[in-house]
Amino acid sequence: MSRGVEGFIMKAYRADDYTLTVTYVEPVTDKYIRVGFTADGLLQNYPVHPTQWIRLWFDDGSGRQRQRGYTLVRQDPATDSFAIEFAVHYGPASVWAENAKAGDVIEASLLKGTGSSNFSIPEPTPPEFLIFGDTASLPAINTLLDAIGDVPARVCLEWQYESDVILPVHAHGKTELTWLQRVDDGRLVREHAESTIPAPGSFAWIACDGRTTRSIVKTLRAHGLAKESIKAQAYWK
Template structure:
């Protein structure tokens, strides 16, 4: 039997040993003492045709690792017989109940295929390593966030964590039915269509942000888009607008192909 078929069958039967057979990514995570858990789907909800929420029991994850804002886990999927990992932000983690949700912006790929088909009783392996959150000090007088459907759960978590701070959010793509947790009294949501592989979003933020920063004593800029867009905006904010690194968080959430 080919190795790929053996891996698939062992995984499906629950005989696959966690942390083994994951290629160089799995080897590195083992060296970094990553923690592995098996999570079980308890419910599934189609928020929109392209956005799906799954609820899980955590297999002891939350008690073992603790919880922080924007916390994410790596999920492991079968990609044509080979292991593939993608990171997802926890939604409403409840350590006492041992539950959390994950939200999937659906597109092509093995992770979205798994999420579309997932049903109660299905299991998925999750690895925790590399996630963290540093609360900006002093606290932000205004938050400036840039994201898209892939980073919406993290944006919601960030705004919850930073409490009463007002925020301006540039959001690329998606539709009006997505589960935004913005508060109109404190948060301004600026929706931007995705055009020119993210270049339109970059130009929009460049046009808006300098004026908004004027008179803002302690800004905090948070960027989580596709890798190229994130790099372009991070470089602009740091080099051209001169914000210090401790006031900027930037992380590419996906790679455009």
């Protein structure tokens, strides 16, 4: 099956390809599914780190494959396994996740320097993290919260479905969690960012849709947060 231009780009950049096998499928909510995989040796080649991600290839129904990026969770190099959590909305990725069963296989690719090593916790550890995301980036946010331990964090998450707000968030005693409904293409979370004043030395991690991510970066820069104190990645358009 053709991968089109996306496949050509992956090949040009010498992406590593893996064949993943489904080991279990676990519903989290009516709009969220966790799928376990054997890692095909990926975790031996790319050590586990917070927000680690890969690209999965899905049949788009037209005879071509399309790739989407997903965060790895529950990574266990000893058993060569991890899981991926799918926010179910629409499109070929959601169709695949909703129909997945143990024994199914799916192709994955990883560009060196992206899913492998593009983020690490800043040193020295910032006194506070400001985190903005939604259900698509929640798996990455949970790995980040696990990594920072009891460091204070202000987390703002967007929800679209009522069941989203019961999704597990790896908060701790020093985590301030805010859920905001997604309305007007992210207006509420952008307004929340405008009222968020970073403490000196804070670090921001932002992963919303493209427009919202850009807006929050601009707002936090205006509030005095330095460019090097912000990690931003639009998780969808």
